[in-house]
Amino acid sequence: MVEDVNKDQSTEQKILAAAKEVFIEQGMAGARMQDIADRAGINKALLHYYFRSKDKLFDMVFQEAAMKFLPRVSILFEADMPIFDKVRTFVDNYITMMMDNPFIPLFVLNEVHKSPEDFIAKIWGGKLPPVAEFSAQIQKEIEAGKIRPIKPVHLMMNMIAMCAFPFVSKPIISGVFKLENKQFMALMEERKTLVAEFVINSIRL
Amino acid sequence: MVEDVNKDQSTEQKILAAAKEVFIEQGMAGARMQDIADRAGINKALLHYYFRSKDKLFDMVFQEAAMKFLPRVSILFEADMPIFDKVRTFVDNYITMMMDNPFIPLFVLNEVHKSPEDFIAKIWGGKLPPVAEFSAQIQKEIEAGKIRPIKPVHLMMNMIAMCAFPFVSKPIISGVFKLENKQFMALMEERKTLVAEFVINSIRL
DNA sequence: GTCTATAACTCGATAGAC
DNA sequence: GTCTATCGAGTTATAGAC
Numbered sequence: 001m002v003e004d005v006n007k008d009q010s011t012e013q014k015i016l017a018a019a020k021e022v023f024i025e026q027g028m029a030g031a032r033m034q035d036i037a038d039r040a041g042i043n044k045a046l047l048h049y050y051f052r053s054k055d056k057l058f059d060m061v062f063q064e065a066a067m068k069f070l071p072r073v074s075i076l077f078e079a080d081m082p083i084f085d086k087v088r089t090f091v092d093n094y095i096t097m098m099m100d101n102p103f104i105p106l107f108v109l110n111e112v113h114k115s116p117e118d119f120i121a122k123i124w125g126g127k128l129p130p131v132a133e134f135s136a137q138i139q140k141e142i143e144a145g146k147i148r149p150i151k152p153v154h155l156m157m158n159m160i161a162m163c164a165f166p167f168v169s170k171p172i173i174s175g176v177f178k179l180e181n182k183q184f185m186a187l188m189e190e191r192k193t194l195v196a197e198f199v200i201n202s203i204r205l
Numbered sequence: 206m207v208e209d210v211n212k213d214q215s216t217e218q219k220i221l222a223a224a225k226e227v228f229i230e231q232g233m234a235g236a237r238m239q240d241i242a243d244r245a246g247i248n249k250a251l252l253h254y255y256f257r258s259k260d261k262l263f264d265m266v267f268q269e270a271a272m273k274f275l276p277r278v279s280i281l282f283e284a285d286m287p288i289f290d291k292v293r294t295f296v297d298n299y300i301t302m303m304m305d306n307p308f309i310p311l312f313v314l315n316e317v318h319k320s321p322e323d324f325i326a327k328i329w330g331g332k333l334p335p336v337a338e339f340s341a342q343i344q345k346e347i348e349a350g351k352i353r354p355i356k357p358v359h360l361m362m363n364m365i366a367m368c369a370f371p372f373v374s375k376p377i378i379s380g381v382f383k384l385e386n387k388q389f390m391a392l393m394e395e396r397k398t399l400v401a402e403f404v405i406n407s408i409r410l
Numbered sequence: 411g412t413c414t415a416t417a418a419c420t421c422g423a424t425a426g427a428c
Numbered sequence: 429g430t431c432t433a434t435c436g437a438g439t440t441a442t443a444g445a446c
Contacts (some may be wrong), residue, residue, distance in 0.1 A: 011429080013409065025319070027234060027315075028235075029234040029235035030233070032422095033423090043430075044421095047434080070377075104315060106315065106318055109311060109374055114235065114374035116234075118376070128380075128383075131381065150403075154399055156428075161367045161369075162362070162363050163360070165366030165369065168314055168373060169365075171254075171317050172275075177358060179338065187358060201353070201406070216411080237440095238439075239436095239439080239440095250412075250442080252441095253441060254412080
């Protein structure tokens with residue numbers, strides 16, 4: 001069989017890659033099918049041949065993005081691990097992921113904000129993450145006198161904030177501190193350990 | 206003169222208020238002039254009578270929002286104040302402002318992301334904030350052995366992140382922890398002191 | 411200043427040839 | 429599968445009466 005299965009990239013792949021770029025840059029409302037077609041090097045009609053509508057195409061992209069952004073948090077809930085190790089692992093994993101996909105957090109946050117109703121259904125398949133288990137662990141560490149009293153919600157917010165926010169505000173930070181992309185990424189690399197130690201220093205007794 | 210200057214709100218005011226709502230909810234691309242007109246209780250044509258175009262109207266709203274979101278940072282640069290007091294003041298001010306305008310950070314971040322080129326020109330009138338002065342203060346405190354070594358950039362990112370991020374991710378946090386608006390705001394009230402102490406605990410020697 | 415009506419245009423989607 | 433051509437809905441913006 002002399003069939004050519006080794007194309008560089010299938011048309012479907014090219015469309016998805018282009019759509020990801022455009023939706024993440026412009027959001028659902030700002031994205032243009034023409035723009036997606038251009039970047040994929042094909043024409044508009046073909047988009048509708050592969051994905052019936054703009055909505056459907058968007059859902060594909062959003063689904064994948066949301067998966068990358070949110071379920072990282074599950075490390076906090078699931079792993080059976082001493083708290084300080086958990087913090088270090090979480091921060092490292094999270095920032096690594098963000099560095100590969102720097103614009104995903106803002107994209108997800110933004111689209112969730114525009115239609116918050118059903119985001120839980122869409123992202124975790126209706127199930128909420130097991131927050132209670134994480135809370136229990138923190139509670140135990142506090143009672144054991146290992147860490148300072150702090151509500152688990154606040155601790156989680158602080159960690160996620162310090163990991164994700166720099167990416168969300170990348171253009172502003174880069175502008176104010178006059179950073180090239182390379183320098184910005186170097187800073188983020190530093191944060192993989194810095195943020196963890198910042199948190200640990202703060203809660204350790 | 207029996208002229209009635211005491212209308213509840215001038216038409217221009219009503220338009221600006223409505224535009225602010227809609228743009229912040231939907232972003233520039235997602236906003237509809239019809240929607241703005243409806244919420245202002247007037248009709249579409251009047252929007253163009255007062256503000257020539259959607260673009261111009263957007264600029265008004267964005268300008269005001271950006272002013273609220275960003276120049277709060279100047280407390281860090283300008284005030285001649287011991288570092289720990291500065292942290293406490295900054296955090297309290299910043300979170301207070303965010304509580305009055307919970308959706309502004311996401312709105313600004315988002316629009317800056319879509320056209321980063323000229324945001325500095327638009328927001329600070331071309332001048333960058335005096336980052337160097339803040340850096341110098343931190344440097345001095347480190348050398349005096351008062352705080353742990355940390356790059357000023359990281360310290361700033363951490364503070365702003367912990368203040369602003371919860372608002373940016375409000376729908377997700379509220380969803381995951383099942384919080385009503387009132388409960389969410391109570392948490393933010395707690396953070397006015399909590400975040401400052403979290404930072405201070407972390408850097409204090 | 412405010413309204414109705416409509417022009418001018420953008421964009422998602424479809425028809426139909428190849 | 430891929431293209432060109434075009435339709436039709438929805439939107440910004442303008443003309444013109446009051």
